[in-house]
Amino acid sequence: MVAKIIIGKNIRGILHYNEQKVSEGNATLIMASGFAADIGKLNFHNKLQRFEHLTSLKPSVETNALHISLNFHASEKLDDTKMQQIAAAYMERIGFGEQPFLVYRHSDVSHQHFHIATVNIKRDGTPINLHNIAKIESEQARKAIEETFGLIRAESKKYRVDPSIKAIDPEKVKYGHLPSKRAISNVVTEVKNNYRFTSLAEFNAVLRQFNVTADRGHEDSEMFRKKGLLYSLLDHQGNKIGVPIKASSFYDKPILSRLEKKFEKNAENRKVHRGDLKKRIDQVLNKYERLTKQTLLSELQKKGIALVFRENGEGFIYGITFVDHLRKTVFNGSSLGKSYSAKAIKELLNDSDRIRTYLKSPSTATGYLKLTQQKKYRSNTEKTPAPSHSISSTKELLIALLTPEHPDFNPHFKQKKRKRKGKPRHL
Structure with a gap:
């Protein structure tokens, strides 16, 4: 199991992302812990209001939203009940068992996974410490859950990792089966929120894995001078297709100035x-x-x-x-x-x-x-030939080794010790 935690300040954006997946048929809300109504009776306003009520108790804490994803090996087939149990156990172990949280099961990639949306402000207005939560609490929780539920360990050689984002099929977009703006938005949002890149070129290196690219235009253009950004779809050969879309027209505004704020932060986090x-x-x-x-x-x-x-x-x-x-x-x-x-x-x-x-x-x-x-x-x-020996038996080998090369050689001869010359005696 692979766990990923993104800490931010926009619970509305996290909810909107997951709810949009639900409306597209690529996600299902399977759990609503800490909410006073059944899942089927909760609308977007109900969910957002529950979280915003808590964050309003401590407005000085701006970074208060968590977007968590738990990803499982492609061979693991888990039903909703098992995922609910895993989600509850994970949240308990990272210290969020008493917090309200929503669990969305996503079905847009080959491996099974779910997302959790929550905030870190408690009912009494005190914040839950988020320092090193991904590195310490989350890692310990992940390992314990792998053992408890018999899951394939993330460190195991069996665990093959596939990108958690599905590449856009340009043919589906071409023939109108998939709206291009929505498809691009899904990819850009996932990459921006989950990958640690330190330049536009590195950002594009990831986007191109999913048939999307971001372009500033020519260096002498007005768009380049104003730090404008256009997103385009790519075909299977890497060529731009369709009409480019302005970054400012997307819901979460993935404009260049916002990306640049992440560059320095990502450089430290990826080390x-x-x-x-x-x-x-x-x-x-x-x-x-x-x-x-x-x-x-x-x-x-x-x-x-x-x-x-x-x-x-x-x-x-x-x-x-x-x-x-x-x-x-x-x-x-x-x-x-x-x-x-x-x-x-x-x-x-x-x-x-x-x-x-x-x-x-x-x-x-x-x-x-x-x-x-x-x-x-x-x-x-090795080009210089080594000397060859014609010795073919153990007896001949011993004779060769014991026979002196010099005829006057005497192994028992001991050289007389030379007398040390001392200082002359004075009579």
């Missing part, structure tokens, strides 16, 4: 996941002496990583970006280290695959490069 990403990349790089571009992409995908090549008009690769769907982080190759830069990765690419045959794998890509240099050195020295 904790840097080492884990490098480790999983190394597991792929250490496996091969050389490999094709397609094999590299496929092997990284198995680790929950998407590799985006940045190319110019002539097809020259000048940069690469790693999108980690497991930890929801984005890193340029060079920011991970020299061994993960576009230049280092290009040196590994070949027309065919060759699996590495050495006994011990280096633990990092840097170790891999050192090993490659050592191998080249060994291959050069």
Whole structure:
């Protein structure tokens, strides 16, 4: 099970997102804990009023809304009752058992998952401390629930991670089966709220995984100078299709100035996941002496990583970006280290695959490069033929070893100790 907590200040936006999923047929409200009415009798106003009443008790706490998602392995099939039990146990363990919360079961991706909406202001007006809640309380709760309910552990090798966002099918949009604005809004909102990116280029690296892109226009354009942003759909070849939509026209306003506020914050928050990403990349790089571009992409995908090549008009690769769907982080190759830069990765690419045959794998890509240099050195020295021996039996081998090379050799001869010359005696 993978748990994700997003802390914010807009419970209305969290509710609107989940309720819109319900109206689209991609989600169902399966639990309303702490509400005085049955699920079927609750409307949007009832739900929002319950939360806003609590947040009004402590207006000085602006960051008071939590949007939590619990994701399960694709092989796990859980009914509503089991999900309700898991949700109640999780909220109890993170200290929110007495808080009102709503649980929405989503069905828009291949693996089962649900979202929880709540606030951290209690009935007496005191706030629940959110410091390190995702790192400490949530992780402990996740592990305990995995054991209690017999779920596949997130650290298990069986746990394969797929992106929690479904890529837009441009054909459905083209023929009117899916409104383009709504489709783009769903993708942009999910990426903006869940992934840690530090630039517009990194933001686009994630969006392109789901057939969406954000464009500022030409550098000499009025839109670029005013920091305008247009969102467009992409076809399967990565070309823009349809009419671009202004960022300001979406409900949550994913304009550039708002994205830029997240860049610095994301740069700090993603640091904790840097080492884990490098480790999983190394597991792929250490496996091969050389490999094709397609094999590299496929092997990284198995680790929950998407590799985006940045190319110019002539097809020259000048940069690469790693999108980690497991930890929801984005890193340029060079920011991970020299061994993960576009230049280092290009040196590994070949027309065919060759699996590495050495006994011990280096633990990092840097170790891999050192090993490659050592191998080249060994291959050069091996060109000089080693002296051959004609000894074919143990007896001949012993004779050869015990026979002195010099005829005057005497193993029992002991050299006389040379007398140490001392100072001359004075008579």
